[in-house]
Amino acid sequence: MNVLKPLNINPKISDETQTLTSFEMGKLWATYMGNSMSIQTLSYFLQHCEDEDIRFLLENGLALSKDFTQRIEGVFKNESFPIPIGFTKDDVNLGAPRLYADEFYVHYLKYAAKAGMSLYAVAVPLVMREDIREFFIYCNQCTTIFLGQINSVLMNKKFIAQPPIIPTPDGIDKIDKQSYLKGFMGDIRPLQALEIIHLWDNIENNVTSMTLLSGFHQIVQDQKIKALFKRGLDITDKSLKQYKEKLHIEHIQSPSYLNHLVTTCTYPPFSDKIMLFHKVDMFAMKIRSFGNSLAVTARRDIDFLYIRTLMNIGLFVDDGINILIDKGWLESPPKAYDRI
Numbered sequence: 239m240n241v242l243k244p245l246n247i248n249p250k251i252s253d254e255t256q257t258l259t260s261f262e263m264g265k266l267w268a269t270y271m272g273n274s275m276s277i278q279t280l281s282y283f284l285q286h287c288e289d290e291d292i293r294f295l296l297e298n299g300l301a302l303s304k305d306f307t308q309r310i311e312g313v314f315k316n317e318s319f320p321i322p323i324g325f326t327k328d329d330v331n332l333g334a335p336r337l338y339a340d341e342f343y344v345h346y347l348k349y350a351a352k353a354g355m356s357l358y359a360v361a362v363p364l365v366m367r368e369d370i371r372e373f374f375i376y377c378n379q380c381t382t383i384f385l386g387q388i389n390s391v392l393m394n395k396k397f398i399a400q401p402p403i404i405p406t407p408d409g410i411d412k413i414d415k416q417s418y419l420k421g422f423m424g425d426i427r428p429l430q431a432l433e434i435i436h437l438w439d440n441i442e443n444n445v446t447s448m449t450l451l452s453g454f455h456q457i458v459q460d461q462k463i464k465a466l467f468k469r470g471l472d473i474t475d476k477s478l479k480q481y482k483e484k485l486h487i488e489h490i491q492s493p494s495y496l497n498h499l500v501t502t503c504t505y506p507p508f509s510d511k512i513m514l515f516h517k518v519d520m521f522a523m524k525i526r527s528f529g530n531s532l533a534v535t536a537r538r539d540i541d542f543l544y545i546r547t548l549m550n551i552g553l554f555v556d557d558g559i560n561i562l563i564d565k566g567w568l569e570s571p572p573k574a575y576d577r578i
Contacts, residue, residue: 258317262370263572265361267322269377270310271569272357273303274324275516276350282507283343286336291391292343298387299347302380309373322569325512334507337453341397342446342499348388349446353523355381398442402434402490418536426537429488433540436531441481442493443527447520448474449496454513457506463514463561470517470554477547484540511567518558521551 258266280300287293307324314321338346358381361374392398420426429437448471455467478495485492528544528551535541562568 256367258313258319258370259366260572260574261361261364262367263319265357265365265374266310266313266370267571268357269354269361269374270307270314270322271324272354272519273306274322275512275519276300276303277307278325278327278330278512279508279516282330282332282334283338283346285332286338287340287343289340291395292340295347295384295388295391296343298384299350302384305380306377313370313373324569325515329509329512331507334505335503336501337457337503337507338449338501339499341395342449342496344388344391344395344397345442345446345496345499346450348385348392349443349520351381351385351388352443353520355385356523356526399491399493401438402485404431404434420538426539429484429490430536432534433537434485434490436534437481437484437540438492440524440527440531441478441485443524444474444478444481445493445496447524448478449499450520451517452497453500453503454508454517456500457504457508458510458513459506460510463510466514466554466557466561467517470521473547473550473554477543477550480543484543511562511565514558514562514565515567518555518562521555521558524551525555 277300280296280303284293284296284300287296311321313319355378358374358377362371362378365371365374393400418427451467451470451474455464455471458464458467482492525548528548532541532544535544559568
């Protein structure tokens with residue numbers, strides 16, 4: 239039962255006559271681009287999936303991406319807003335050999351769903367037009383249900399370790415020493431629950447990202463992009479080792495590497511354009527994830543790791559965007575009036 243009382247306000251202006259604001263344009267545009275990319279990626283994954291449960295997830299993920307893009311296209315057409323090019327069938331070769339094992343698809347779907355949810359959740363409090371707000375609420379609800387299905391498959395097939403168990407507090411423990419913030423030397427306290435969950439989440443995201451990138455690095459054609467992908471692999475691998483060590487010191491398990499789920503395929507199923515955009519977008523999403531982690535981390539040694547990783551990721555994203563621009567592959571989001 240809903241505990242909130244309904245708000246009875248008759249809108250002065252109908253949704254159909256309200257011009258899209260910058261918030262609504264930006265979030266709709268970003269959602270369209272991300273799901274346009276997912277449609278092509280998941281369509282290829284479905285060509286090489288033997289496990290029925292995993293195929294079920296891929297079909298659900300593809301259906302959601304198609305549904306979201308079609309709804310946005312409807313809004314854009316009504317507003318005479320140019321529909322982005324995004325990604326098309328030209329960016330994928332459905333007849334290419336298998337690049338990843340079935341298990342990887344489940345980890346990938348979780349990563350992609352979490353990235354989508356972060357976009358939709360931020361949109362809900364920002365957009366003011368009721369129909370657009372309802373759309374993002376719908377996206378959030380669908381993705382929440384989908385993530386539940388993904389987690390169920392991950393756990394049932396033992397593709398993922400059970401989250402760490404820590405002792406239940408036997409009372410209220412107040413922080414009364416500045417040493418609570420230390421992490422490099424001296425009296426270093428154990429990790430607290432929020433630090434553990436964000437270390438775990440960042441490890442989980444990065445092992446998935448590194449596996450995807452390993453496959454991309456194996457098949458990419460452009461040598462400049464290949465070199466950037468190698469740099470991305472090195473950044474991710476170094477960060478992973480550091481995050482894992484923080485958990486292992488306290489005898490806490492962490493998500494396992496997934497590189498064994500990449501096949502030896504060297505024939506590219508994806509265009510260089512979609513692979514580069516995908517990795518730039520993935521690394522950009524890490525910036526938000528590390529920002530959230532910094533907000534709840536009190537130990538200075540872990541803060542330092544996140545800040546250093548953020549700097550490396552920022553440089554990677556910047557260089558990736560420059561290549562996208564040089565190739566003529568980067569569409570511009572809606573922008574303000576040029577008054578200069």
